[in-house]
Amino acid sequence: MGMPTPTNQNCLLVIFGASGDLTKRKLIPALYALWRNGTLPESFAVVGIARSDYGDEAYRELLYDFNPSAYDEDASKWAEFSQRVHYLSADSTKAEAWPEIERRLCGLSQQYKTGDNVLFYLSLAPQFFEPVIRHIGQSGLVTEGRRYCSLTPERPWQRIVIEKPFGSDPGSAVKLNQVLAEVFDESAIYRIDHYLGKELVQNMMVLRFANSLFEPIWNQRYVDHVQITASETVGVEGRGSYYDSPAGGAMRDMVQSHLLQVLSIVAMEPPVSLAADDIRTEKIKIFKALRVPTASEVPEIAVRGQYGAGAVSGVSVPAYRDEDGVAADSQTDTFAAMKLKVDTWRWGSVPFYLRSGKAMAEKKTEIVVYLKPTPHVLFREQAQKLKANQILISIQPDEGIRLRFEGKVPGPGMQIKDVVMDFDYVKQWEASPPDGYATLLHDCIRGDQTLFKHRDEIECAWDAVQPVIDYWHNNPQDDLPNYNAGTWGPSASDIMMARDGRYWHNF
Numbered sequence: 001m002g003m004p005t006p007t008n009q010n011c012l013l014v015i016f017g018a019s020g021d022l023t024k025r026k027l028i029p030a031l032y033a034l035w036r037n038g039t040l041p042e043s044f045a046v047v048g049i050a051r052s053d054y055g056d057e058a059y060r061e062l063l064y065d066f067n068p069s070a071y072d073e074d075a076s077k078w079a080e081f082s083q084r085v086h087y088l089s090a091d092s093t094k095a096e097a098w099p100e101i102e103r104r105l106c107g108l109s110q111q112y113k114t115g116d117n118v119l120f121y122l123s124l125a126p127q128f129f130e131p132v133i134r135h136i137g138q139s140g141l142v143t144e145g146r147r148y149c150s151l152t153p154e155r156p157w158q159r160i161v162i163e164k165p166f167g168s169d170p171g172s173a174v175k176l177n178q179v180l181a182e183v184f185d186e187s188a189i190y191r192i193d194h195y196l197g198k199e200l201v202q203n204m205m206v207l208r209f210a211n212s213l214f215e216p217i218w219n220q221r222y223v224d225h226v227q228i229t230a231s232e233t234v235g236v237e238g239r240g241s242y243y244d245s246p247a248g249g250a251m252r253d254m255v256q257s258h259l260l261q262v263l264s265i266v267a268m269e270p271p272v273s274l275a276a277d278d279i280r281t282e283k284i285k286i287f288k289a290l291r292v293p294t295a296s297e298v299p300e301i302a303v304r305g306q307y308g309a310g311a312v313s314g315v316s317v318p319a320y321r322d323e324d325g326v327a328a329d330s331q332t333d334t335f336a337a338m339k340l341k342v343d344t345w346r347w348g349s350v351p352f353y354l355r356s357g358k359a360m361a362e363k364k365t366e367i368v369v370y371l372k373p374t375p376h377v378l379f380r381e382q383a384q385k386l387k388a389n390q391i392l393i394s395i396q397p398d399e400g401i402r403l404r405f406e407g408k409v410p411g412p413g414m415q416i417k418d419v420v421m422d423f424d425y426v427k428q429w430e431a432s433p434p435d436g437y438a439t440l441l442h443d444c445i446r447g448d449q450t451l452f453k454h455r456d457e458i459e460c461a462w463d464a465v466q467p468v469i470d471y472w473h474n475n476p477q478d479d480l481p482n483y484n485a486g487t488w489g490p491s492a493s494d495i496m497m498a499r500d501g502r503y504w505h506n507f
């Protein structure tokens, strides 16, 4: 974790799914950014594998043309970097493709002197994870005795990065973990969650553990509740058939993965050190402490939404059910909200409210910690107007941390109004936050698992949300769609908060 530092670890990066959106939009630009700031190893090369038919040069052109703005105005820099990027047309899910894959990887590792260090990146649809992992295991690329990750340059390593979705329910996640464990040691498995690469998520650790200001109040004695929101203005944007499949929906796509990860960092105990294992140990405890709801509790603690037609920032958006690949009577949740309890000494009865939705009024990802009122209200005449103190961590956009508290209005008398103290990331550092994929890829290459999910985190996260998913599956909702595109989601989610005497942070 932390600022990228030069690494002396050689590495051949093998991307499966190299013609896809993620590779073109995120992975190659992130590698280029790392190369530009000198944080890639000297001996480094990329080989992309997919079925589409390209030669090396045509593939480089494909990458550049997809996203020219990611590669500077200085075309010579891209030309220099891209010489390290190669392409192999092969169907990695098929055994017959593997002799050629092995031959090519061996050739490139000799050419670039990367030795036996290989980073496999599965940028594929989830149905291809298992066959490709098995083929990697059967190849000569991961051999017995080398299935570990090592920080010493002399000892070769092979690691695997696996993209989301990590399973679609507890059973499939356990199965995928088993298949991975047959080939790789846990210390060589990098389950990526791009939210953990976001600067303000990482800054949460610093906020909590490098300051004496926050930690003393970070508990059930002072915290009333915590809200974690990830609202998006986009709809499903061409991913309708995936999103509307049994593996899709906001609860699986966002809450089970990203939002629970964020929650674990908000809720964890201080680790004994910054070592990856120590941090992950504390996160795992939080995942184990998530209270698993019963079916009868679901209507009280969870809300499902689906958007109908509307407008986002003045632009018309069709109803979810009118998107390509979506069933006309779809029950899929494009919005999900859930109240969770973390059964630990620190958090007692403090509720954590999570919500995420597509086609909403605004794009924002934030954590808001609401503090309890003072034990005694001295300003009785204004008691009704006093607002809860809030610690707001804005993950994106407008990255920063804002404290909201009560202040005196200037002039005679004692008028009180809430004021904001603002740490604005861009103003403070005079730079935009780096892209999370650069941080995460760099960590994979240097062997730091801090920002990657352990198998236990994934399995417990599924356990916590599965009762809600099952309840929704067994109880179709006849009021869908129940929110218009461009709004803050279904009224049921406000009602869930109002039942607890609370409201969502919407400004």
Ligand SMILES: NC(=O)C1=CN([C@@H]2O[C@H](COP(=O)(O)OP(=O)(O)OC[C@H]3O[C@@H](n4cnc5c(N)ncnc54)[C@H](OP(=O)(O)O)[C@@H]3O)[C@@H](O)[C@H]2O)C=CC1
Pocket (backbone or CB within 6 Å): 016, 017, 018, 019, 020, 021, 022, 023, 025, 050, 051, 052, 053, 091, 092, 093, 122, 123, 124, 125, 126, 128, 163, 164, 165
């Ligand atoms: N795109 C994004 O922003 C994000 C994506 N992800 C995850 O990353 C992974 C990749 O996503 P994305 O790039 O969007 O997906 P795409 O559909 O754009 O790309 C998938 C890749 O898989 C290859 N592929 C398709 N069918 C087969 C097949 N039968 N056998 C072998 N290869 C096949 C395709 O190449 P070809 O047809 O040439 O073989 C292509 O390179 C997914 O798990 C996704 O959930 C996660 C976060 C964000």
Ligand SMILES: O=C1O[C@H](COP(=O)(O)O)[C@@H](O)[C@H](O)[C@H]1O
Pocket (backbone or CB within 6 Å): 164, 194, 230, 232, 253, 254, 365
């Ligand atoms: O993983 C995913 O994340 C994106 C949202 O990511 P963000 O960085 O823009 O907040 C979401 O659109 C997508 O559905 C989901 O799979």
